[in-house]
Amino acid sequence: MLKPAAAIVGQVVLYGAFAAFIGYFATNPIYRQIPDDIAVLKLSFSHLGERECRKRTQEELDKLPRNMRAPMDCPRERSDIKVELDIDGENIVTHVMQPTGLYKDGISTMYRRILVKAGTRKLSVRMQDNVKEEGWKFVKEETIDIKPAQALVIDFHPDKGGLFIK
Amino acid sequence: MKTGAAIHPLVQVPFQRCEEAFDRFFGGDHNPLRHLGAMGLFLLWIIVGSGLYLYIVLDTGVEQVYSSIGYLSEEQWYFGGILRSLHRYASDGFILVMMLHLVREWAYGRYTGFRFYSWITGIPLIWLAFVSGIGGYWIVWDQMAQFSAIATTELLDWLPIFSEPSARNFIAPDAINDRLFTLIVFIHLGVPILLLATLWAHVHRISRVDYLPSGKLMRGTLLTLLLLALLKPALSDIPANLATVATETRLDWFILFIHPLTDLTSPAIIWALLFSLTALLTVLPFLSRRKAAPVAVVDPANCNGCTRCQADCPYAAVTMAKHPTRRTYQVAVVDEALCASCGICAGSCPSSTPFRSQETLHTGIDMPQFPLNTMREALEQRMSALSGQTRIVVFGCDHGADVSQVASTDTAVLSLICAGMLPPSFVEYALRTGADGVMIAGCRQGGCEYRLGERWTVERLNRQREPQLRGKVPAERLHVSFVSANDGKILAHDLTEFRARIESDQHLSNKLQPYLRRNAHHA
Ligand code: HEM
Ligand code: SF4
């Protein structure tokens, strides 16, 4: 060991280095997530696909036990859901969401984070939750002035009129 | 493992040098690098103490968390604010100390054999520590929290855990709710409790755990953290706003470094890295080809059940049971799975005295790879070969300075498994059978491979612990050096000084009465 005075000076320096190290890296260096002129667009859904139901005929219904005579015959399985997103006419996302669950009877979900340059952009989203049908069941088009660092969401809510951009 | 065996000396030597440099300023007992586990526990108590206060004042509503924490820093900076800063900086210190502790144990090759259990139980601690830390930052609900919450959930969503992406919880300002916040607080409380429970398991096979650093080291550390808290109080960023992205955030790099790393690579790479590192740490003990040394063996015929070996064993490997032949007596029993093969118990046994006249020395508890009888024979044989004016016997330790370097015509050396294996009666024996001086080269303070060897050696020689060095042994003829494997020069220097001291000291006529075992036996 060193002489007490020298040892104390050494200890002060080492404790100081410890404090400086912790104090600095607890907040610095500043982390830059995205460049200045960029905004984030989150394309995310959590939605149940359609089921391919069929109306039972009277004959079929009669054959069923009384307590099971539901007019519609629905399989457990749900349809995939198709999604497309264009920005300024250019296709950015084409995706098919599959239902979750062992029997493909659960919700279909997606979450995609897309970086877009700020400015006026035309967004068009299309969704079809029954792939047996032709075309698109839900379509939303909007021209938005996107600000830098803005976080936009494209989601679907059946009670709020389907697709929305926020 | 070949590569492991090749790498860890590359880290061990620099680590050891740093530790020894710290010794110069702190001394072994107060050296933080020698007590990293205890430092971790101390920081954890600071975290728990300050955290309890933060929890009391915290309002867990989404709207209220930010202001209730901010209130501490602004209105109550002299108390709540300081506790908040302590909570943050002690957490960063904890992560730092934990990582150093991990690297140190690895570098010293301390992950196999009897240490397997400590090593394996250490691995979940790393995960728990980071989960607690990351969760803690979310509670502030400022921009850094928002960034971390989104980055973490996006990372988690790469794994097939949730049926609905968890990142959807933070997708828009109205997505988040009070219930989620209560859950986050609950996790930040629950995971540390799990961490404490795992820590209990981590140390429970060790006896006399280094639960807390020395008072001096604790005061120094606390004072340092308090000063840091005053000079650079922990503050919140601007409030979280899910309608925007924080382009630039401050970041706690100790805890949140994983987010930039994910941005730089990809979730797949990060998970592969995390899982393979965890797997690597887990299999490391199995890859080692180091052979386990034989464990201590009890000879009931020479054991009187005094429990000294139980008291001295650093790994709680000795328990007491009913003696097989002597009624009302106990006998020591060694648990092979726990035994570190250190020999400290052999040094503690009252039967371990070379003055016993039997041809073969038997003791109560002994090491098959280096029995006390072999130790006595080697000592007698090497001493009989000595010549010169001042004959010195040096007892060393296989893990400390290499004593064979100082062997010469007037110096006999004997390296033990651990200095703690030396029964003090051997010192007296050497002095009474022809040695002019005995030197013991133990490890540096706090540097014992088996944790407690150097401590017990000193206490036994200072007559503070059984078996004590007998009172008749003159202190001038005994010298203890604390030397690590890097201290060969210090050892040689100490020996030269010791010899010169003996030679120059006029009062040293106090030689002990000679003892001749074989004559005594035949008489
Ligand atoms: C969460 C932070 C941790 C704390 C607070 C902690 C604390 C401790 C303490 C107090 C000891 C006993 C030291 C003694 O009495 O000599 C110890 C021993 C040990 N720790 Fe940890 N530990 C932590 C994490 C880890 C990790 C991550 C690993 C490695 C995977 C690890 C590996 C070991 C080993 C191998 C020993 C045994 C040392 C010996 O037998 O000589 N620890 N730890
Ligand atoms: S050799 Fe060491 S670990 Fe094993 S019983 Fe003896 S003192 Fe305990």
Ligand code: SF4
């Ligand atoms: S120290 Fe020796 S005598 Fe005492 S309990 Fe242990 S083995 Fe038996």
